[in-house]
Amino acid sequence: MLPKFIEEPARQVPLYGEYEVAVLGGGPAGIAAAVAAARAGCRTLLIERYGFLGGMGTAAGVTNFCGLHANVHGEMHRVVQGVASDLLARIDRLGGLSAPHLILGKILAQAYDTAAYKIAADDLLAAHRVNVLFHALGAGVVMLDETRIGAMMVETKAGRQAVRADIFIDCSGDGDLAAWAGARYELGDNNGGMLYPSMMFRLNGIEPAKAGEAWRTIPALMERAEAAGTHRFPRKAAIVRPQRSAIEWRVNFTQLARADGGAINGLEPDELTRGEIDGRRQAVQAFEFLRTVPGFENSYIVDLPPQLGIRETRRIIGGYMLSGDDVLGCAAFDDSIGVNGWPMESHIAGDVIFKFPPIPESRGFNELPYRMLTPQGLDNLLVAGRCASMTHDGQSAARVSGACFAMGEAAGTAAALALSGNAVPRDIAVHRLQLDLREQGAFLGQDQPIPQGL
Numbered sequence: 001m002l003p004k005f006i007e008e009p010a011r012q013v014p015l016y017g018e019y020e021v022a023v024l025g026g027g028p029a030g031i032a033a034a035v036a037a038a039r040a041g042c043r044t045l046l047i048e049r050y051g052f053l054g055g056m057g058t059a060a061g062v063t064n065f066c067g068l069h070a071n072v073h074g075e076m077h078r079v080v081q082g083v084a085s086d087l088l089a090r091i092d093r094l095g096g097l098s099a100p101h102l103i104l105g106k107i108l109a110q111a112y113d114t115a116a117y118k119i120a121a122d123d124l125l126a127a128h129r130v131n132v133l134f135h136a137l138g139a140g141v142v143m144l145d146e147t148r149i150g151a152m153m154v155e156t157k158a159g160r161q162a163v164r165a166d167i168f169i170d171c172s173g174d175g176d177l178a179a180w181a182g183a184r185y186e187l188g189d190n191n192g193g194m195l196y197p198s199m200m201f202r203l204n205g206i207e208p209a210k211a212g213e214a215w216r217t218i219p220a221l222m223e224r225a226e227a228a229g230t231h232r233f234p235r236k237a238a239i240v241r242p243q244r245s246a247i248e249w250r251v252n253f254t255q256l257a258r259a260d261g262g263a264i265n266g267l268e269p270d271e272l273t274r275g276e277i278d279g280r281r282q283a284v285q286a287f288e289f290l291r292t293v294p295g296f297e298n299s300y301i302v303d304l305p306p307q308l309g310i311r312e313t314r315r316i317i318g319g320y321m322l323s324g325d326d327v328l329g330c331a332a333f334d335d336s337i338g339v340n341g342w343p344m345e346s347h348i349a350g351d352v353i354f355k356f357p358p359i360p361e362s363r364g365f366n367e368l369p370y371r372m373l374t375p376q377g378l379d380n381l382l383v384a385g386r387c388a389s390m391t392h393d394g395q396s397a398a399r400v401s402g403a404c405f406a407m408g409e410a411a412g413t414a415a416a417l418a419l420s421g422n423a424v425p426r427d428i429a430v431h432r433l434q435l436d437l438r439e440q441g442a443f444l445g446q447d448q449p450i451p452q453g454l
Helices: 028-039 083-093 114-127 176-180 214-228 269-290 324-328 392-398 401-420 430-439
Strands: 015-024 044-047 064-066 069-072 075-078 101-103 107-111 131-133 137-143 149-156 159-170 185-187 201-204 239-242 249-252 300-303 314-316 336-340 344-348 351-355 366-369 381-383
Touching (some): 028 083, 028 159, 044 159, 064 401, 069 107, 083 114, 083 401, 137 176, 201 269, 214 269, 324 392, 336 401
Parallel strands (some): 044 131
Antiparallel strands (some): 064 107, 101 107, 185 314, 201 249, 239 249
């Protein structure tokens, strides 16, 4: 019988570099965290597994920002500002940003070109002198003691290397760094249920005049196709919308499940493998249906993204866990560091159900407390993005890019404050953090005027 484990000989790991702040993950949270820390004067390294930035927005082909806007008493406002504004302006200068569009009749999203996003993110980090390490996969930590991380291990084409930093920020999405360091976390709904992953894809060759506003008619066409027995769809709430060029549309008809019907677990390699293969199969089936829709007859798949789109895995337990009630109740917090205007999403088998705060009665956004970013029991680690401290329901809303930008900017600014004051991040003066964020253009809710414009 073969042994179940192989003992790896002890070895000396080369030191890649020493920094004041090291950020794992180059999605919206990681981009904003690295920029904020470097802008405050910290020697900062951003580590990313791919050769480009953007996280799920590029690697999973999401191609639109959600959560930048809120429906405030029936009027739309872009409530996520700061670093996000700088990035959007750079994407726009490259001709890669679409005007915000209404979805679900209640909220705005904003599409972009993924190539422009990648280039703009590179430019943004270079402008703030952020050190970047691409093609580096986080692989573990070495602890100084029970509460402090001494170094993070990364696997690169040059082999395993170590990164030392005074403060680490986990923007990995999966909470990898925090989990390796011993942080407490929850997984999904704690009963094995997580938000279902999706395989996005893009079509080209659409005839815009003929397709018209096809997103309005496609749901009825799907119902007819299923009733006729010609097609079966893994989920009802399909997304089919044009990009900046109307001959190209983004598509999400997919929902990736295990054999038992539960969501694919993005932490399990075998399940991820199955999800990637099944996702491409579902994409082809969706494409075959779309070829029957007027305007799509001559379309073709122009892009399948590098990876499956993961919505939820670990959620780190911090000083406060943002809840679904906080989202629906438009909660306010004394330690707010930004806001979220996106609704809750209940991803159930075969469908997606959105739950909004009362509209137009409510202000339409909840504040995000700084305590979400501070893991319990660890003194030189912050978390930001979809792995921050939230319940399953709270995370279904605040996992999107808008809130991730806000959390990341706050985490990077907080790291710099902690270093300048020789403090543990959870113990910094939050009022000083809020002052710095406001001066940098961020909107925190509280007593600030609602930002005008889209």
